[in-house]
Every structure is written in structure tokens, then in C-alpha cells.
Amino acid sequence: MPETYWTVRWPDGAEEALYSPSSVVAELFEPGRSYPAPEFRRRAxxxxxxxxxxxxxxxxFACSxxxxxxxxxxxxxxxxxxxxxxxxxLTLSTGGPRT
Known part of the structure; x- marks a missing residue:
């Protein structure tokens, strides 16, 4: 259950590394793909x-x-x-955020 970070670009151009305690995010997000906000919310x-x-x-215990x-x-x-x-x-990576 490797920690996974995925980097996104928000509509204002800001980029942010997001955290998951599991690689499950790779089942729902694909680097290089854009998601409309409602779909992004659902997937996240x-x-x-x-x-x-x-x-x-x-x-x-659940992951706070x-x-x-x-x-x-x-x-x-x-x-x-x-x-x-x-x-x-933008990206998906395990083990630590990409800067």
C-alpha cells in the first residue's frame, strides 16, 4: 500500500501535489488527462x-x-x-512528492 502523490494543475494555473496513503488513486486518475470539476471531485x-x-x-483505523x-x-x-x-x-508517483 505505497503512499502515492499526484500532481494536478488547477484552473488558475497553480500546481499542487496531492497525497494518498494508497496507490488506489492510479485506478482513478491518469497523468495527462483533464477532469471536469464534478468528475474530479467524485474520483478524488x-x-x-x-x-x-x-x-x-x-x-x-481509518486514515485521517x-x-x-x-x-x-x-x-x-x-x-x-x-x-x-x-x-x-500531471503526474502520479509513489514514495514522495515530486517538486
Whole structure:
């Protein structure tokens, strides 16, 4: 269950490394692909809830870091000027964030 980071480009041009305690995000995001905000939200929620559940199954407790990351993502999405804007997945990597 390797930690995974995926880097996205938000509609304002800002790039951000996002965290998951599990590689499950690779099942839902593809580098080089853009996602409309509602789809990005759905995929991020699914990925991070699954990742948290994998942690719970392995260690007996859910992953608060995954849920905190989801909260940050959803807050960012809530602040978009265009609720249908595209978010681009730039990279996926395991073991640490890429700068």
C-alpha cells in the first residue's frame, strides 16, 4: 500500500501535489488527462475513501490524512469561479512528492 502523490494543475494555473496513503488513486486518475470539476471531485472522493478503508483494513483505523486531503480538495473545488472547470492530472508517483 505505497503512499502515492499526484500532481494536478488547477484552473488558475497553480500546481499542487496531492497525497494518498494508497496507490488506489492510479485506478482513478491518469497523468495527462483533464477532469471536469464534478468528475474530479467524485474520483478524488472515491480514491481517498478507498485509500482510507485500505488503511483501516491493514491497521485497524481509518486514515485521517486521506480525509484531510479530501477536505482540502473539496474546499479548493468549492472556490472555483467556474464549477465545470477542468483540473489536469500531471503526474502520479509513489514514495514522495515530486517538486
Amino acid at each position: 472522493r472515491t480514491a481517498l475513501e478507498r485509500a482510507s478503508e485500505r488503511v483501516r483494513q491493514s491497521y485497524g 490524512a486521506a480525509m484531510e486531503e479530501l477536505g482540502r480538495i473539496e474546499t479548493r473545488l468549492d472556490r472555483l469561479d467556474d464549477p465545470g472547470a477542468e483540473i489536469l492530472c
